[in-house]
Amino acid sequence: MNSLSSDRTENLSASSSSSECQQNGGSSFSHLPLVPDPAIYAVMTAYAKDSSPLKLNLGVGVYRSEDGKPFILDVVRRAEQLLANNRSANKEYLPITGIPEFNELSAKLILGNDSPAIKENRVTTVQGVAGCGSLSLGAEFLAKHYRQTVYIPDQTYPNHPNFFTSVGLVVKTYRYYDPTTCGLDFQGLMEDLSSASPGAIVLLQACGHNPTGVDPTISQWEQIRLLMRSKGLLPFFDSAYQGLVSGDLDADAWPLRLFVADGGECLIAQSYSKNMGLYGERVGALSIVCKTAEVARKVESQQKILIRPSYSNPPIHGASIVTAILKDRDMYNEWSSNLKTMTNRLVSMRRKLVDALRDRGTAGDWSHISRQVGMYSFTGLTPDQVAFITKEYHIYLSSDGRINIAGLGSNTVPHLADAIHAAVTRGV
C-alpha cells in the first residue's frame, strides 16, 4: 500500500514536471536560477582576463615562488620520479578507505609519532579528496550519526558553512575576529562557546586561520579546550596549513594534540594542498579520534558506507606522492626544511610590506600584518578600497581585504604598498 501510494506520487510529479518541461522549450532544467560563481573564482576569472603587465593575484590561496610563479617542491618531483620508475606499482582500485600506509602516516603526522590514541587504536583515518573532501565526509558522517548544531568562527574559510548546510545541519557562528585590533576576540569566542548548546559541534582551524591569519595562543587554546570539554562540545579540526605557520610540523599541530591528549573525541580534516603544494592532486585525510578502539572500528565501518556510493575509493597518485615523502627519512627532512624556508619567506614578505607602508607614511597602524601568521593577512581594507586597488593597480584580492602573503615577492611588495597607500590617502 505504502509503495503504491509513493509510486503514484512520483508519477504525478513526473507528469507535472513534464508539462512544465514542454512549456520551457523541452528543458527539464530551465526553471533553475542562474547563480554566480563563488567569490574567489570570480576574482580568479577577472585576474585571468586582465592584460596589464602589472597584474598581481593575491586572491587565490596558493604558495608562490619569490617571482610569483606556481611552485612545485623538488621533493615532490623526486617522489613522482620514484613512482614513475616503480614498475611493480599499478593503477588498480584502492580500498574504500585509501592507501593504508598513507592513512597511518597521515595520522602520525598530525597526532605525533608517539600518540597514545594511535597506539590504543582509537583513531580511524581514511584518505580524503583533499581538505574539502575530508571536511565534507566528516560533515556527512555527523549529519547521519550526530545531528547537532555546528558552530563555525566568524570569519572563516567561505566554504565551511557549505559543508554542513548542504547535509542539513544547522550552522551558527562564534565570535573570532576583532576588527578593532585585527586580532582574536578571545572574550567573545569564550562567551559564545559558553552559551553554545551542550554537545554542539565546533569547527576549529588548527593553525594559520583562513582568512584572518589570527590564531589563539597556546594558553588560549588550553582555555578553549577546558571549556569545550566541560560542555561536551565536539571539536572538528580543519588542518589545512600544518607546517606553514611556525615552519615546524609538530609545533603547528600542538593545539590539536592538546585536545587529543585529554582522551576526548574529535574529528580532524587534513589537507596536503598547501603544505606539499599538491593543490590539484586533491590529497587529504579524515581522522576521527574515538574513546575506544571498539568505537573506532564501528566508525570506520560507517565511513565506508558513506564513501562507497560517493566516489567508491579515492585517487592513487597524490596520496602515493605523500606516502613516498612521509615514509622516507631523507625526503621527509627535505620537506620539513622546505616548510621552514617557505614560512621564512612569508614572515619576510609581511615585514617588507609593513616597512614599505611605513616608508610611504601611509595613515594607520599596519603592524597587524606582521603579527598575523600563516599564508594570509586580513589587511582591514574595505570593499571600496579593494575595488579601487583592483581597478587602478590591477591587484586582485577578495573584497573582505584578505591578501595571500604567499603571492607576494620582494619586487611586487612596493606595487602593493603604493596601491594601499593610494587607497587609504584617497579615503575611498
Ligand SMILES: Cc1ncc(COP(=O)(O)O)c(C=O)c1O
Ligand atoms: C581553512 C581551509 N580549509 C580547507 C581548505 C580546502 O583545501 P583543499 O584545497 O585541500 O580542499 C582550505 C583552502 O583554502 C582552507 O583554507
